[in-house]
Amino acid sequence: MTTQGLFRSALLDPSSDMPVTLTDGAGRPAGRRFSVYRNNVAVGLTEALIDGFPACHALLGDEMFRAMAGAFLRAHPPASPVMARFGEALPEFMDAAPQLSKMRWIGDVARLECALRQSYHAADGTPLSPEDLAAIPPEALGDTRFGLVPSVRVLLSDWPVLSIRRRALDPAAPQAQPGAEDVLILRPVYDPEPHLMTRGDLPFVESLRRGATLAEAAASAGDDYDPTRLLTLLMQSHALTAPES
Amino acid sequence: MTHAFLPAGAGVGYKPRHYAEIMSDPGPVRWLEIHAENYMGDGGRPIAQLRHLSERFPVSVHGVGLSIGGEGRLDPDHLARLKHLCDWLNPASFSEHLAWSTHDGAFLNDLLPLPYTAATLTRVADHIDEVQEVLGRRMLLENPSSYLAFAESEMSETDFLRDIAARTGCGLLLDVNNVFVSATNLGLSARDYVAAFPMDRVGEIHLGGYDEEEDDHGAPLLIDSHGREVADPVWALLDDVLARTGPAPLLIEWDNDVPDWPTLAAEAGRARDALVRAGERAAA
Numbered sequence: 001m002t003t004q005g006l007f008r009s010a011l012l013d014p015s016s017d018m019p020v021t022l023t024d025g026a027g028r029p030a031g032r033r034f035s036v037y038r039n040n041v042a043v044g045l046t047e048a049l050i051d052g053f054p055a056c057h058a059l060l061g062d063e064m065f066r067a068m069a070g071a072f073l074r075a076h077p078p079a080s081p082v083m084a085r086f087g088e089a090l091p092e093f094m095d096a097a098p099q100l101s102k103m104r105w106i107g108d109v110a111r112l113e114c115a116l117r118q119s120y121h122a123a124d125g126t127p128l129s130p131e132d133l134a135a136i137p138p139e140a141l142g143d144t145r146f147g148l149v150p151s152v153r154v155l156l157s158d159w160p161v162l163s164i165r166r167r168a169l170d171p172a173a174p175q176a177q178p179g180a181e182d183v184l185i186l187r188p189v190y191d192p193e194p195h196l197m198t199r200g201d202l203p204f205v206e207s208l209r210r211g212a213t214l215a216e217a218a219a220s221a222g223d224d225y226d227p228t229r230l231l232t233l234l235m236q237s238h239a240l241t242a243p244e245s
Numbered sequence: 246m247t248h249a250f251l252p253a254g255a256g257v258g259y260k261p262r263h264y265a266e267i268m269s270d271p272g273p274v275r276w277l278e279i280h281a282e283n284y285m286g287d288g289g290r291p292i293a294q295l296r297h298l299s300e301r302f303p304v305s306v307h308g309v310g311l312s313i314g315g316e317g318r319l320d321p322d323h324l325a326r327l328k329h330l331c332d333w334l335n336p337a338s339f340s341e342h343l344a345w346s347t348h349d350g351a352f353l354n355d356l357l358p359l360p361y362t363a364a365t366l367t368r369v370a371d372h373i374d375e376v377q378e379v380l381g382r383r384m385l386l387e388n389p390s391s392y393l394a395f396a397e398s399e400m401s402e403t404d405f406l407r408d409i410a411a412r413t414g415c416g417l418l419l420d421v422n423n424v425f426v427s428a429t430n431l432g433l434s435a436r437d438y439v440a441a442f443p444m445d446r447v448g449e450i451h452l453g454g455y456d457e458e459e460d461d462h463g464a465p466l467l468i469d470s471h472g473r474e475v476a477d478p479v480w481a482l483l484d485d486v487l488a489r490t491g492p493a494p495l496l497i498e499w500d501n502d503v504p505d506w507p508t509l510a511a512e513a514g515r516a517r518d519a520l521v522r523a524g525e526r527a528a529a
Contacts, residue, residue, distance in 0.1 A: 004316045007357065008348040021360075021396040024460060025431030030393035031461040033430070036468060037355055037392065044354040077351035081310020081323060082285045121286030124293075150287070190290035 010034070011041045012074050045073045048083040053090065053113045055168040056106060068097065084121055088114055105159035109168070112161050112183060112194065115153040119185045119192035125149030127238035136243075142215035147241035148208055148234075151187035156180075156202070162194055186237035195233065200225035208240075248303030248337040251276050251449060251494035255516040256305065257509055258471075258498045264294055266506040268301070273510060273517040276337070278305040278496050284334075285326045295334065303337040305449065305496070306330060310352060313372045313386070314345035314359040324379050331380050338449060338494075340385035340418045341376070343369065343406065360395035361405040366412075373413040385448045386410070387418035390469035391427040402427070403441040410446045417443065420451035421486055422498075425479045426467040435482055444489045452479060452516060453498035472501035474512060480519065487523035495520055 003019055010018040022030035046069040050057045057065045072093050078086040091114065094100050095107035127149055136144055155161070162183050163176035182197040184205060197205075200221035207217035218227045234240050254275035259267070267274065277298055284295050298304065311323060331339055344356035359365050376384055388406060400408075410417055419442060428435035454473035460466045475497070487493070495516045499509055 002316055003360070004345060004348045004357075008351060008353065011353060011355075011357075012351075022393045023396055024462075024464070025394045025433070027396075028462070033393040033460055033466060036458075036466070037357060040355040041353050048354065077353065079350055079352065080320070081282045081312075081346065081352045081354075082326070083282065083354070084286055120289050121291070122289060123287035124289070151289070187289070190293065 007037075011038050012077065014038065042070060042073070045078065045086070046070065048078075048086050049073075049090065052084070052087050052117055053110055055113055055165040056090075056094070056110050058168040059103070059106060059109065059164070060100075064099075068094070068099070071097075084117060090114075105157075105161060105164060108155075108157040108159050108161045109165055112155050112157070112165055115155050115183075115185055116192045116194065119151045119153045119187050120190075122149075122151035122187070125151070125241055128235070128240040128242045130235075132242045133235065143213050144243045145211055145213050146208055146243055147211070148205070149187075149239055149241055151185075151192065152205075152209070152239050153185040153192075154197075154202065154205060155183040155185070157182065162196055165194070186234070186239045188237045188239075193237065200227075201230050204230060247335050248276075248299075251303050251305055251337045253492035253494055254520060255513040256494060256496045257513050258307075258496065258500060259298065260499075260503050260509075261291070261294060262503065263506045263509065264298075268297070271302070271510075273514040274302075276303040276305065276494065278307050278498075281306050281308040281327055281330055281339075282310045284330055299334055299336075304334065305338040305340065305494070306334065306336040308339070308341040309356070310346055311341050311372075311376065312345045312347040312352075313341050313376070314343060314357075314365065314369055315347055315372075316345070316368070317348065319372055319375055320347060324376065327376075328379055331382065338385060339380060339382055340387055340449060342387045342389060343402075343409075344389050356389055358389060358391055358393065358395070361398040361400045361402060363399065366400075366405060366408055370409055370412040373409065373415050377413065377415065383414065383416060385416040385418040387420055387451065388423050388442075389427070390420075390423040390430075390467075392430055392466065392468075394431055401441065403438060403443070407443040407446075410443060415446075416448035417446040418449045418451060419444075419447045419486065419490075420453070421483050422451065422453045422455060422475065422479050423469060425476070425482055426455050426469050429465055429467050432464075435478075436485060439482065439485050439489070444486075447490050447493060449494045449496065450483070450486065450490070451496050451498055452483065453500075455479075470501060471498045473499075475515070480515070483519055484523070487519060488526065491527050492520045492524045 006019040009016045018034045049069045076089045091107040091110040158180050160176040160181045162181045166173040184195045184197050204217045204221040207220045252275050255273050256276040259277040425435050452475045453471045456468040456470040458466045497512045
């Protein structure tokens with residue numbers, strides 16, 4: 001193995017030996033001096049995960065999260081120096097971790113945090129303005145194809161994932177009740193906001209994303225679906241883009 | 246507004262929590278440095294803040310992830326991200342480290358050391374040639390903090406950096422805290438290091454705080470933590486450096502346990518005062 005290959009192995013695996021040519025400057029073995037690098041790597045990457053997954057950190061507690069992060073970063077060291085992307089494999093890793101088998105929802109909380117972070121860094125897009133909307137004749141609205149800005153994200157969960165996250169970050173929030181929660185993430189300006197979707201919202205949003213007309217999107221959501229609530233939210237959250245003309 | 250050069254004044258490593266205070270009253274701070282890797286998203290607050298800051302201040306882009314000292318080739322995706330950032334921002338300076346951080350596709354999130362040999366010299370020089378060609382600009386290369394040495398090293402760090410600069414035409418970023426940390430850790434003289442450093446290549450100077458630990462034999466082991474004020478012996482060494490370089494862009498790096506703005510601005514004020522003294526000495 002090359003020097004840097006040995007170095008890398010020894011950094012990530014404390015049981016593996018450090019390269020023998022490392023010295024303290026006076027010809028003696030480097031000893032714990034090597035641990036400075038080992039510590040920097042583990043602490044730096046763990047802190048990056050704590051920054052990216054604050055709700056998971058709160059739910060697991062600091063000690064358990066750090067132990068889990070240590071195992072994760074050895075199995076999945078980051079593939080790029082962009083730390084805002086580090087941890088995209090964390091949800092699946094936590095799903096499969098036997099130590100977390102009593103917290104089967106934790107992977108979805110991590111997925112929600114990934115989606116929020118992606119939304120935060122997404123391109124800005126050009127949201128539809130109230131003037132743009134007013135310029136569309138009412139009789140033409142049904143045939144209009146609005147788009148969605150790039151920061152919109154959707155997360156589907158079999159767990160009350162949004163309620164669990166809220167409670168993790170705010171102990172005063174209500175306790176999560178059993179049940180599935182589907183989440184729509186919108187970014188009005190810079191801070192992503194997660195919203196609970198109700199029945200019909202998902203096909204409506206996905207239809208808009210695919211380029212359907214407003215009437216087609218409403219029809220996809222079911223006969224009794226009233227899109228007014230969601231359309232208002234999308235408009236207020238600067239999530240719609242102007243129709244292509 | 247495009248700033249072609251960093252001014253020979255005090256700068257700070259930019260932290261988003263200080264945004265409003267910097268924009269309303271930067272105090273002694275005349276320029277800002279950002280870590281390139283924090284501004285590689287597609288949009289949102291980080292990019293918007295950087296755009297606003299760059300309209301008021303000269304900005305230095307400081308990379309921490311290119312792995313210029315790596316055994317493998319430079320990551321073309323990462324180089325493309327850097328190029329994209331430098332193209333739209335057109336920063337006053339771009340710098341990176343004499344270190345490696347990626348091996349075999351794994352980014353280790355630390356600035357790792359390399360031996361100073363003919364082979365590593367060629368490799369680093371080739372990587373710098375590639376960076377300067379892709380970015381279309383001259384870069385600065387920063388001296389590292391060392392906690393250990395390599396038995397196979399054939400030359401001093403200052404000779405290595407001088408040869409790299411001569412081969413590639415790159416400039417150098419002299420981190421005075423790193424000089425003090427490395428010299429203490431390896432039992433060398435910081436003043437000899439400064440005397441041997443190719444000062445005509447220096448385009449920027451860094452200062453930061455260190456933590457104190459001990460090695461296996463009870464010898465001092467300084468850690469380049471960037472988590473506190475600059476230590477007194479480093480300020481003294483800075484005067485020695487400025488006597489050779491004259492006033493130069495001088496940065497306070499405080500990346501961990503980030504203080505409130507008045508504390509960071511006061512540290513930048515100390516840097517500004519050191520530059521003023523150096524200017525007065527040069528004029529005398």
